[in-house]
Amino acid sequence: MKPGSAKRMRLRGMIRKESLQILRDPSSIAIAFVLPVVLLLLFGYGVSLDARRLPLAIVVEQADANTSSLVGAFRHSGYFDPQSYDTIQNAQQAFDLRKVFGIVWLRNDFSERLLAHGGSPIGVIINGVDANQARITEGYIQGVWQTWLGEYARTRGVELRVPVQLEPRIWFNAAVRSRNFLVPGLIAVIMTLIGAMLTSMVVAREWERGTMEALMVTPIRIGELVIGKLVPYFLLGMGGMLLSVAMALWQFDVPLRGSFWVLTATSALFMLVALGMGLLISVVAKNQFVAGQVSIVITFLPAFIMSGFIFEIGSMPEPIQWITYIIPARYYVAILQSLFLAGDIWPIVLSNSAALLVMMVVFLGLARRKFHKRLDA
Amino acid sequence: MNTLQRILALAVKELLAILRDKKSRFVLIGPPIAQLIVFGYAATFDLNDIPLAVYNEDRSAPSRDLVARIAGSPHFHQVSTIDHDEQIVSLINNREALLVLHLGPRFSEYLKRGKPAIAQVIIDGRNSNTALLTLGYLRTIITDFNITWGREHGKPPPPATLKIRPWYNENLLSRWFIVPGIVGLLALVITTVVTGLSVAREREAGTFDQLLVTPMRPVEILIGKSAPGIVIGLVEGTFILLMAVYWFEVPLRGSLGALYLGMFLFLLSAVGIGLMISSLAVTQQQGILGAFLFLFPAVILSGFATPIANMPEFVQQLTLINPMRYFLVILRGVFLEGDSYGLLFNQYWPMVLIAIATLAIAGWLFRHRMN
Numbered sequence: 001m002k003p004g005s006a007k008r009m010r011l012r013g014m015i016r017k018e019s020l021q022i023l024r025d026p027s028s029i030a031i032a033f034v035l036p037v038v039l040l041l042l043f044g045y046g047v048s049l050d051a052r053r054l055p056l057a058i059v060v061e062q063a064d065a066n067t068s069s070l071v072g073a074f075r076h077s078g079y080f081d082p083q084s085y086d087t088i089q090n091a092q093q094a095f096d097l098r099k100v101f102g103i104v105w106l107r108n109d110f111s112e113r114l115l116a117h118g119g120s121p122i123g124v125i126i127n128g129v130d131a132n133q134a135r136i137t138e139g140y141i142q143g144v145w146q147t148w149l150g151e152y153a154r155t156r157g158v159e160l161r162v163p164v165q166l167e168p169r170i171w172f173n174a175a176v177r178s179r180n181f182l183v184p185g186l187i188a189v190i191m192t193l194i195g196a197m198l199t200s201m202v203v204a205r206e207w208e209r210g211t212m213e214a215l216m217v218t219p220i221r222i223g224e225l226v227i228g229k230l231v232p233y234f235l236l237g238m239g240g241m242l243l244s245v246a247m248a249l250w251q252f253d254v255p256l257r258g259s260f261w262v263l264t265a266t267s268a269l270f271m272l273v274a275l276g277m278g279l280l281i282s283v284v285a286k287n288q289f290v291a292g293q294v295s296i297v298i299t300f301l302p303a304f305i306m307s308g309f310i311f312e313i314g315s316m317p318e319p320i321q322w323i324t325y326i327i328p329a330r331y332y333v334a335i336l337q338s339l340f341l342a343g344d345i346w347p348i349v350l351s352n353s354a355a356l357l358v359m360m361v362v363f364l365g366l367a368r369r370k371f372h373k374r375l376d377a
Numbered sequence: 378m379n380t381l382q383r384i385l386a387l388a389v390k391e392l393l394a395i396l397r398d399k400k401s402r403f404v405l406i407g408p409p410i411a412q413l414i415v416f417g418y419a420a421t422f423d424l425n426d427i428p429l430a431v432y433n434e435d436r437s438a439p440s441r442d443l444v445a446r447i448a449g450s451p452h453f454h455q456v457s458t459i460d461h462d463e464q465i466v467s468l469i470n471n472r473e474a475l476l477v478l479h480l481g482p483r484f485s486e487y488l489k490r491g492k493p494a495i496a497q498v499i500i501d502g503r504n505s506n507t508a509l510l511t512l513g514y515l516r517t518i519i520t521d522f523n524i525t526w527g528r529e530h531g532k533p534p535p536p537a538t539l540k541i542r543p544w545y546n547e548n549l550l551s552r553w554f555i556v557p558g559i560v561g562l563l564a565l566v567i568t569t570v571v572t573g574l575s576v577a578r579e580r581e582a583g584t585f586d587q588l589l590v591t592p593m594r595p596v597e598i599l600i601g602k603s604a605p606g607i608v609i610g611l612v613e614g615t616f617i618l619l620m621a622v623y624w625f626e627v628p629l630r631g632s633l634g635a636l637y638l639g640m641f642l643f644l645l646s647a648v649g650i651g652l653m654i655s656s657l658a659v660t661q662q663q664g665i666l667g668a669f670l671f672l673f674p675a676v677i678l679s680g681f682a683t684p685i686a687n688m689p690e691f692v693q694q695l696t697l698i699n700p701m702r703y704f705l706v707i708l709r710g711v712f713l714e715g716d717s718y719g720l721l722f723n724q725y726w727p728m729v730l731i732a733i734a735t736l737a738i739a740g741w742l743f744r745h746r747m748n
Binding site for chain 1: 398401404408412415416418419420421422423424425426427428443469470471472475488491493494495496497498499500501502503504505506507508509510512513515516517519520522523526527532533534535536537538539540541542543544545546547549550551553554562566570574581660661662663664665666668669670672673674676677678682683684686687688689691692695709713714720
């Protein structure tokens with residue numbers, strides 16, 4: 001037998017063994033196919049930053065045409081569900097019980113002071129606990145206020161004169177739909193989880209069950225062992241990946257403005273990084289409990305919090321920004337958000353792919369080096 | 378031996394099984410501390426140094442004043458000045474600038490003649506939340522500019538002005554919202570994983586059979602197996618709490634007792650879920666998988682980062698069985714809103730129900746497996 005064909009045979013045997021193992025223990029298949037579907041459905045619908053119909057208390061101490069047009073402006077904006085209260089005390093009580101998110105207070109001299117010099121103050125209290133939502137709500141309230149000022153001026157036959165008028169244009173996502181940016185990011189988070197989970201427990205399991213010894217007495221080389229373990233899981237992971245993309249496009253109506261092939265190529269690269277990371281964890285841990293814990297701790301949570309999927313990396317403190325450079329999901333999130341919403345932006349695709357390539361080499365290289373064919377290691 | 382002694386013996390054995398392995402011990406202590414610190418700083422929606430590009434075709438005093446107000450604010454950081462339309466596309470596409478501020482050549486002329494002067498901004502909408510926040514910051518600056526301009530040029534102020542005051546978190550710091558949430562997040566992850574593997578590990582090692590032939594009753598095994606999860610959860614929870622108060626300086630305004638009652642009930646329900654997963658799993662791998670399958674949705678659908686009120690109705694219904702949802706309200710209520718027992722009653726009882734249900738199912742599964 002030629003050395004080349006022996007190598008091929010060993011590799012084929014290894015891949016066959018791993019594939020059979022996957023097929024007979026349905027948990028890997030569940031991880032690759034069921035998990036992404038369930039997670040994307042839950043989070044695609046569940047994770048949203050778009051406030052809808054926020055309950056808002058409106059205290060009108062003296063109702064007249066002006067106050068009702070202002071209440072109407074809040075109702076018509078679609079962001080608020082205004083509820084009327086006659087005294088500030090009652091509104092305050094509802095606010096304390098978290099029945100309403102904020103209070104708009106129109107005092108009894110509201111209409112009178114509209115005509116006076118200096119204007120009429122509209123007092124607004126909002127619950128600031130969720131700072132992000134509070135800020136976005138502030139923006140909505142300012143929008144309602146400006147719309148109402150325009151209407152008020154028009155009913156009095158004058159034109160509202162604003163010195164500088166802001167004219168925003170939001171590119172790539174004109175409707176500012178948070179789902180459009182969250183779903184591509186979720187794909188990255190889910191794929192990190194799946195890639196790392198698929199492999200992280202595989203090797204640890206062989207050590208625990210003692211089957212690693214059985215593998216060691218075979219003539220298989222370390223490199224072949226690593227490849228043999230990777231190939232089946234890579235195919236499984238890519239299957240899950242395609243499923244997620246299909247759901248993003250057809251279930252959640254996220255546009256794909258870049259090319260499908262760039263998406264596939266970068267996803268394959270990322271899948272190798274995630275699998276390599278899982279393999280490294282399992283080689284080092286040699287214990288399913290530790291491997292499982294570590295893969296939750298160093299894959300899922302960082303991918304969720306530090307990848308730019310939801311929290312902007314540029315706003316983090318400098319040292320934290322450095323840490324994000326070693327989180328593979330960071331690069332993949334950047335690629336996905338651009339590919340889906342903006343198109344094939346080559347500078348972004350290439351620079352992030354280069355980073356992923358480096359990480360792939362490092363993870364797989366380390367896993368290969370740490371993987372000793374010795375029992376005492 | 379009486380019941381209490383037997384339970385105690387099992388609880389001690391369980392704790393030792395987790396704490397004696399050097400790697401398991403490290404996993405329980407190292408990562409949570411590192412994560413608390415890193416996430417405490419990383420998980421923020423507050424924006425600073427937003428990269429801004431300025432395209433000012435006007436170059437007169439008022440337009441320069443407006444640009445200076447925006448570029449000088451701590452939220453923005455001017456990265457480039459451009460003089461052609463064509464430069465906008467590549468700046469935004471390549472994410473070199475998040476927004477381009479464009480003032481046309483007749484900006485100050487319109488301003489002086491009392492016609493609306495247009496400040497056009499082009500914002501990268503790839504992260505829609507960032508886009509909305511940026512727009513909010515800009516609106517505030519421009520409203521200020523308008524008021525100053527009006528005052529200086531004898532224009533009447535608008536008939537009504539807004540005075541918005543945020544309560545409980547006066548400066549709208551994201552950290553005050555996120556850090557208390559991390560207490561719940563890490564306590565949940567640790568407890569679920571510790572208990573999620575406790576039965577599966579023994580089943581794989583074959584020692585579960587040995588446990589079954591001891592004179593212990595299923596209820597005693599259940600309690601003995603729950604204790605370590607709760608103890609570890611309480612210890613780590615307390616540690617994170619101290620860090621939140623003394624390191625991140627989040628104000629703790631409410632009743633500490635109300636918070637601990639919440640934490641205890643929360644851990645009890647987390648332990649119930651962990652044991653349920655554990656007794657269903659045959660192998661540790663399935664145990665970990667089960668813990669993941671529970672943790673991932675439990676974290677995302679808890680209101681930790683995105684509000685529950687924004688979710689569609691059926692997902693909101695689903696969050697009712699998530700213990701983390703209630704604990705987050707308790708944490709934020711006690712930390713920021715100064716809540717005590719009374720206001721939090723509606724958060725306590727659902728967790729009691731969840732704990733009873735999950736522990737009962739776990740107990741039934743033990744007995745079921747024994748027969």
